[in-house]
Amino acid sequence: MRSLSPTSPRLVWHGRDGRIELSGRVFDNWVAKSANLLVDELDAADGTVVAVDLPVHWKSLALVFACWQVGAVVVLPDGDGVPGPSVGTSADADIVLTSWAGVEVDPPRLLACVALGSLALRWDGPLPRGAVDFAAEVRSHGDVFLDAADGRASAPLVRAPGRELTAVDLAGMVALPGGHDQAAAVAEPPTLLLAPGVGLLRTLAAAAAVWERDGALVLVEEGVTVTDTMLSGEKVTDRMGA
Template identity: 80%
Template sequence: MPQTPTQLLTRMRSVSPTSPRLVWHGREGRIELSGRVFDNWVAKSSNLLVDELDAAGGTTVAVDLPVHWKTLALVFACWQVGAVVVLEDDDVRSAATVGTSADADIVLSSQAGVEVDPPRLLACVALGSLALRWDGTLPRGAVDFAAEVRSHGDVFLDAADDPGAASAPLVRTPGGMLTAADLVDTLALPGGHGRGRDSAAGAATTDTTSTTYTDAGSPTLLLEPGVGLLRALSAALAVWERDGALVLVEDGVPVTDRMLSGERVTDRLGTA
């Protein structure tokens, strides 16, 4: 049985909390989050979801965000408060996709021009690592994530975790509900090393490289640019269960040998 997101966060705080857990290579540069720092961002985001957007157990949250370190913090925050994340097709992201999740209670979006009708709530998420506020006109009634999140508490005291949480739905997709076990066990790593949690730490290659990285300990998994959010979440659960690190690369940023060696990458997950 895989660990729940809340159990993973607890482990991040207690097992090598200063070790890298999430690394972002974006156009603005490199960002490294240790387990303690990632947990801190999740806690702040959880408190924002509860205090500003009335999130609670069973709340549905449409995530209209690309693969990004802030996205992972927000998704884990949703799970920490007991909310279900609503995702559309990984290959389709436009302002119109929000409308297909019309029954979600909350929408998180990084796109300009998105509006929702009450009683649905909207949080606009500026993705710039140093962004202090939403760039542009904030839609009426929307919460500015970047402007508000830092004022919220560093600890979340009401994590929604219980003995049955491992079987609780975490994600709703057009294909149905997915639990933590579903997400981890359906992750197919490239390179012919099988599926599921046992493959997360195995050596892997992508169709775009002939280089193979192997490591017997905790994995460092690099996600190629273009990997969809659902696969990224599956990878995060699988890798962090093994006390590993996840490396995300923004579209347009080249994956170089220097990046691979500098991050000590043991595995790569591509879009195929």
């Protein structure tokens, strides 16, 4: 994303608090900053298990891709990544990332609280004892992550109840038009809009498929209406429903 059309939009968020557009370079910066935070503040490393208690959001994608950059395995609370405060009780997680108030974990597990307001500078309310405030800390970390894990095709990226998914498994979850047509892939990078209600697991698979084609992903928060103006303004080529 830094080297190929780095200023082109890669991730667009339509939330109740407005529209956010992230270019390839900006998204890559957020992933790198988040990866550095995971390592520096939460001791994440290759093989660390991270429970992700977050809804579909641009920050969630940055954090999950940061986990993969570090080499961590992401645990989703159910088969499609629907968040809830119970994920904090995941017994095998080394780190818990949550946007819910009131979640606490017992040592040696570590907790990061993620304020989802696009312009939020800190967690809103009392921070649980020992927790890291993602919004307050992430901007101070470096824009480049220098110790990326060696990716193995057989390594699990996501753990959901009853299954583990590798990069190959994720790639097989979403089929884009022209996905096997190299001429189409070069001529027209897709812009895929995910309707509200699509879970985090399918969102991650869609992101991987779209970005492999150098395209853009448009996410819409629950409660925001998808309009013809939005579709035309974002130049949407494909849509995925819940």
